Amino acid sequence: MKLRPILWLLLPAAVLLAGFILAPSLDLFRASLFDPDFTMQHFQRLVDRGVYLDVMWRTIRVSLIVAVLCTVIGYPVAFFINLQPSRRQTLLLFLILIPMWMSILIRTYAWIVVLGRDGLVNQALAALGLAQEPVQMLFTSGAVLAAMVQILLPIQILTCYAAMTEIDFDLIRAARVLGARPRQAIARVFVPLSLDGTLTGLVIVFMLSMGFFITPALLGGRQDTMIANLIEFQVQRLNWSFAAALGVVLLVLTVAMIVLLRGAGRLLARRVLKGGL
Amino acid sequence: MTLMSYYVEGKNHMSVAGLSFRQVSKRYGRVTALDKFDLSVEPGEFVTFLGPSGSGKTTALNILAGFAEATEGDILIGERSVVKLPPERRNVGMVFQSYSLFPHLTVFENVAFPLRLRSVGAAQLTDKVREVLRMVHLEDFAQRMPNELSGGQRQRVAFARAVIFDPPVLLMDEPLSALDLKLREQMQLEIKRYHAQIGCTIIFVTHDQGEALALSDRVAVMREGRIAQVGTPQEIYDRPNSQYVAEFIGRTNLFRIGGGSGRWHIEELGMEVAPVDGVDPQKTGLSVRPEKIHPVGGGEEGQVTFDARLTQVIFQGDHVQYEATSPNGAPLIFQDHRGPGTRLMQSGDQIRLGFDPGDAVPVALDVA
Numbered sequence: 052m053k054l055r056p057i058l059w060l061l062l063p064a065a066v067l068l069a070g071f072i073l074a075p076s077l078d079l080f081r082a083s084l085f086d087p088d089f090t091m092q093h094f095q096r097l098v099d100r101g102v103y104l105d106v107m108w109r110t111i112r113v114s115l116i117v118a119v120l121c122t123v124i125g126y127p128v129a130f131f132i133n134l135q136p137s138r139r140q141t142l143l144l145f146l147i148l149i150p151m152w153m154s155i156l157i158r159t160y161a162w163i164v165v166l167g168r169d170g171l172v173n174q175a176l177a178a179l180g181l182a183q184e185p186v187q188m189l190f191t192s193g194a195v196l197a198a199m200v201q202i203l204l205p206i207q208i209l210t211c212y213a214a215m216t217e218i219d220f221d222l223i224r225a226a227r228v229l230g231a232r233p234r235q236a237i238a239r240v241f242v243p244l245s246l247d248g249t250l251t252g253l254v255i256v257f258m259l260s261m262g263f264f265i266t267p268a269l270l271g272g273r274q275d276t277m278i279a280n281l282i283e284f285q286v287q288r289l290n291w292s293f294a295a296a297l298g299v300v301l302l303v304l305t306v307a308m309i310v311l312l313r314g315a316g317r318l319l320a321r322r323v324l325k326g327g328l
Numbered sequence: 329m330t331l332m333s334y335y336v337e338g339k340n341h342m343s344v345a346g347l348s349f350r351q352v353s354k355r356y357g358r359v360t361a362l363d364k365f366d367l368s369v370e371p372g373e374f375v376t377f378l379g380p381s382g383s384g385k386t387t388a389l390n391i392l393a394g395f396a397e398a399t400e401g402d403i404l405i406g407e408r409s410v411v412k413l414p415p416e417r418r419n420v421g422m423v424f425q426s427y428s429l430f431p432h433l434t435v436f437e438n439v440a441f442p443l444r445l446r447s448v449g450a451a452q453l454t455d456k457v458r459e460v461l462r463m464v465h466l467e468d469f470a471q472r473m474p475n476e477l478s479g480g481q482r483q484r485v486a487f488a489r490a491v492i493f494d495p496p497v498l499l500m501d502e503p504l505s506a507l508d509l510k511l512r513e514q515m516q517l518e519i520k521r522y523h524a525q526i527g528c529t530i531i532f533v534t535h536d537q538g539e540a541l542a543l544s545d546r547v548a549v550m551r552e553g554r555i556a557q558v559g560t561p562q563e564i565y566d567r568p569n570s571q572y573v574a575e576f577i578g579r580t581n582l583f584r585i586g587g588g589s590g591r592w593h594i595e596e597l598g599m600e601v602a603p604v605d606g607v608d609p610q611k612t613g614l615s616v617r618p619e620k621i622h623p624v625g626g627g628e629e630g631q632v633t634f635d636a637r638l639t640q641v642i643f644q645g646d647h648v649q650y651e652a653t654s655p656n657g658a659p660l661i662f663q664d665h666r667g668p669g670t671r672l673m674q675s676g677d678q679i680r681l682g683f684d685p686g687d688a689v690p691v692a693l694d695v696a
């Protein structure tokens with residue numbers, strides 16, 4: 052087969068993906084279906100036991116909430132940064148990047164220091180006389196959500212910011228001089244033009260949330276178990292085939308949800324663009 | 329009655345207004361971008377701000393549109409001072425250099441944008457958008473997206489969007505600079521036609537002197553934040569008041585004046601001419617346009633004549649551009665428009681040239 056010379060540029064990436072993503076994924080599929088002969092028993096077990104369906108639904112729900120929260124919090128922050136003079140923008144982006152240099156494990160442990168029985172929040176509450184007893188915050192769903200949002204927020208801020216910097220400022224000027232008050236110019240021009248980038252960020256955050264493992268493990272209780280935690284549990288017990296089946300389910304759910312989100316996003320975008328806000 | 333009266337603040341507006349800059353200055357720290365800019369524009373007039381980048385023409389436009397705040401001075405549109413108003417309340421149309429069409433909206437919605445903001449009813453809105461799109465010959469393109477249009481079509485959409493709400497004043501910021509030459513010339517004609525049709529006051533900003541001369545009722549030649557000269561295209565070209573204007577608009581031959589109080593001595597040509605009253609020869613040069621200089625047989629009545637040697641012949645089809653040197657080495661340029669009976673001269677030819685003394689315009693020399 053003759054390749055066009057430019058395609059050779061893709062070769063290293065293709066080899067890497069084939070060797071380290073595609074092959075293991077196929078092996079995962081194989082492991083979930085052959086034990087050692089062909090069997091559907093692992094998937095059967097997933098469906099039969101309600102607890103696994105609960106975990107799947109929770110994983111999707113938590114990931115959606117985290118993605119939406121990151122968007123609701125991140126978009127205004129990106130908007131604010133975009134309005135600053137360029138030197139201050141650089142500084143603010145730098146500040147937002149700093150936490151991303153720390154491992155997720157460390158950032159999760161930091162939340163234990165903040166939310167624990169003798170943590171900062173409880174100390175503050177006690178000092179202010181707002182609570183007699185330490186409030187239980189660790190090992191709750193709220194702790195997991197807060198930490199996941201905090202960990203993933205920079206990604207959504209940066210994605211939104213990147214989309215916003217693409218917008219030609221003359222478009223806003225054009226809207227203004229044609230009769231738009233500042234708020235109208237933002238609603239009719241700025242927001243629609245940053246919508247696509249924002250949706251991309253939302254999907255990225257969602258995708259990353261789906262595979263979250265350390266944070267729910269350390270900050271959540273039993274009720275906060277996500278698919279990745281189940282996989283780890285099964286691997287530790289050497290149930291390779293069942294773990295593989297869970298992996299396959301995680302992969303399929305994630306891809307399906309991304310397709311769904313993008314579709315819904317596009318529909319929403321079309322409505323917003325047609326009718327304005 | 330125009331559609332305006334239905335929706336602009338419930339009042340009857342004149343659809344055309346004059347405007348005036350009154351001693352408008354803009355300073356950024358120590359840099360003065362606009363220095364006591366003073367100019368009155370008649371209702372319906374087409375005025376061009378012409379100058380190189382950094383001359384203040386865009387600053388003046390931005391202050392007029394409300395994108396930048398004047399450090400001092402006032403701007404009136406009609407009778408109303410607008411310097412304190414945000415852009416959306418100045419009621420001016422604007423065509424941007426890069427068109428700035430909204431990429432997420434169709435041609436129809438782009439053009440309808442100003443009307444939607446003014447809450448025009450659906451039926452009126454559709455009628456008006458159709459009417460304006462018909463004027464710019466884009467009625468069949470209403471449902472296209474901006475990225476599906478050619479440069480010229482985008483330009484016309486930008487124009488339609490800027491005039492659909494019948495603004496009394498239309499601003500155009502280098503609107504043709506992104507187009508190629510042929511299209512640019514074609515769009516110049518169209519802009520002229522629209523101006524005649526709509527009749528609104530137009531402030532046009534450009535660095536292209538050809539465009540300025542072709543389109544404008546008056547041209548304000550800008551330099552370093554000030555108006556160097558303002559006048560009709562013909563005045564600006566034929567009677568430049570300074571070396572700067574003479575050299576910025578077209579090409580020219582600039583001769584220095586030597587000698588004392590009596591007759592003026594033109595050193596470059598080794599000849600004398602009658603002085604002009606009230607002009608300081610120390611600070612003055614004489615500008616003679618290339619097309620005013622022509623070969624003479626000798627002894628023409630009243631002409632200033634001198635010897636020269638041709639150094640370069642540039643054939644342009646409808647005219648020939650000659651470069652020559654005077655006996656004491658000064659470079660000269662002149663044009664021959666190939667009237668009947670003229671012949672093409674050769675580089676190296678010794679010839680005698682002349683011009684009418686009335687075509688030598690005294691201009692203020694740039695201070696070196």
